[in-house]
Amino acid sequence: MFNYTQYDESQVDFIEIAPLSELPPGERLFVEIEGQPIVLFNIAGRVFAIGDVCTHDNGPLGDGEVEGHEVICPRHGARFDLRTGQALLLPAVVDIPAYPVRVREGQIEVGIPK
């Protein structure tokens, strides 16, 4: 799985998601972009976007608890870094996509590879 956070911005199309006011700190927002389920987290004022499907057995990551910058899969407990998508704990061994996020004129935008 690619780590989209390492893409050059010129290689992605930024898609407007929602006003930042709809995603206060500590909250999450579920969206679908080009058929891909994506969940956005606001952690202490910074927004992160990851694929909402666990690479172990398709668990709903967006329903998992967040500790620091890690999300814990509610199905079997795998952990992923929200900033990079890196799989941090078994049983997951494959990273999830982590998409670049920016806020322009109060709107959250997520970058999808061209």
Ligand code: FES
């Ligand atoms: S489905 Fe996520 S840890 Fe198994």
